[in-house]
Amino acid sequence: MVKTVNSAFRDFLNDEVNLDPSQSKRARNSRDYLLTNIAEFSKDADFFDLYSGFNLYYGSFARKTKKKLLDDIDLMVGFSGNGYVYHKEEDHYLISVNDRDKEYGCTDDDGYLNSRKVIELLKSRLYKISNYQKAEMHRNMQAITLQLSSYPWNFDIIPCFYTIDEFYLIPNGYGKWERTDPRIDNERTTNSNQKFDGHLLELIRLVKYLNSRKLTVTIPSYLLEVIILNYYDTQYFNGTWSIDDNLKSIFREIATQIRNDVADPKEIQGNINTLDWEDRYNIATFFNKEAEKAGNAVLQRIIGNEQAAIDIWSNIFGEEFEK
Structure with a gap:
């Protein structure tokens, strides 16, 4: 049968462009399972309190604009920040933590929370995840790229805080914090x-x-x-x-x-x-x-x-x- 332009586009989209629906479902399940495992870290006496209500899916996979091949999945992990104070300084934000959380080794000499140290601490705990293969700092210094042996895709994981001004603070790549809101x-x-x-x-x-x-x-x-x-x-x-x-x-x-x-x-x-x-x-x-x-x-x-x-x-x- 002779193809029409519309049928040619449909075949091309299905075969070469769109993600396979069953793979997308597996990817969503693996993402949710990963977050469930990360939530367990806050039970440790030497780790920050996490709050799943601040977790956020973002990026092209979350927006369903991802084309083949599925190589990465972006997610933000919500930290509680109970008793923390933030303020803007020039082009970045600074975060002061409560006395207990200063003991986790993630603050600088000035008492402010260093976002790179937070990333490194989170990275050090990811070995607890089943099928863990490798975790490393993303090249933009804002996220952890996690590889699990059971999946062909990586996870880019960003620690975040949700503020009373209703935006998120994430690492800026230089040890400070920056504003964002992927929900928009x-x-x-x-x-x-x-x-x-x-x-x-x-x-x-x-x-x-x-x-x-x-x-x-x-x-x-x-x-x-x-x-x-x-x-x-x-x-x-x-x-x-x-x-x-x-x-x-x-x-x-x-x-x-x-x-x-x-x-x-x-x-x-x-x-x-x-x-x-x-x-x-x-x-x-x-x-x-x-x-x-x-x-x-x-x-x-x-x-x-x-x-x-x-x-x-x-x-x-x-x-x-x-x-």
């Missing part, structure tokens, strides 16, 4: 996807797939998601959805917006587009070319040349598209 990203992605009748997540994954082919400079995953969501915040959904037509539009939008600064939707980090001007130019040039190809593919589909359209999409996404 999680909720925004969910709402935007619902607005477009559940189609938006797959669009994001498709663009990430193209981005990962590294035909040009790779756009940071979070920046790419923000650009896409910003565009669809301004669009109206009329009840119909053509994946090829939307790809054409978003390629053009990325080519335009990647040249500009992009504001953090959480209003915390400011500009999140840290790419230099040469990289921005190269990315814009690449996505403009892909937008031209996509426009031709859409035209071929409209006039009934389905195979010609599929051939063009195969040129864009690679030969796997026509398998």
Whole structure:
């Protein structure tokens, strides 16, 4: 049977782009089991009190924008912080702990809680987890990357405190703490996807797939998601959805917006587009070319040349598209 553009995209998404549902279920179960085990650490006399109500799932796996392969799962582990005091100083936060918790060896000489020492203490306890293989400080110095022998994915674990001002404090990579709130990203992605009748997540994954082919400079995953969501915040959904037509539009939008600064939707980090001007130019040039190809593919589909359209999409996404 001759494929249509829509069926070609459906096969491509199922075979090459979307995570396998059964694997995603196993990953969620393993994540929850890991947090259950970590919660046991607070029973030790020489470890901080933990509070599961402050745990948070974040990142592309939590937002369901993760494409194949599933290589990492992000989670934040909530520390109780009972009796702690925090305050902002320049571009970071300082945390004072209660007298008992000073004994855990994670404070500096000035009495403030050192986030790197907290990470190291948490890392030292992870050997208690069954199937433990390796735990090491993430290269950004903000998380622990945990490998378990029973799973092909890693866990990136960040210690966090939830504040009375209703935001989270996490390590800033330099021993201090910084503000964040991934709940804003999680909720925004969910709402935007619902607005477009559940189609938006797959669009994001498709663009990430193209981005990962590294035909040009790779756009940071979070920046790419923000650009896409910003565009669809301004669009109206009329009840119909053509994946090829939307790809054409978003390629053009990325080519335009990647040249500009992009504001953090959480209003915390400011500009999140840290790419230099040469990289921005190269990315814009690449996505403009892909937008031209996509426009031709859409035209071929409209006039009934389905195979010609599929051939063009195969040129864009690679030969796997026509398998």
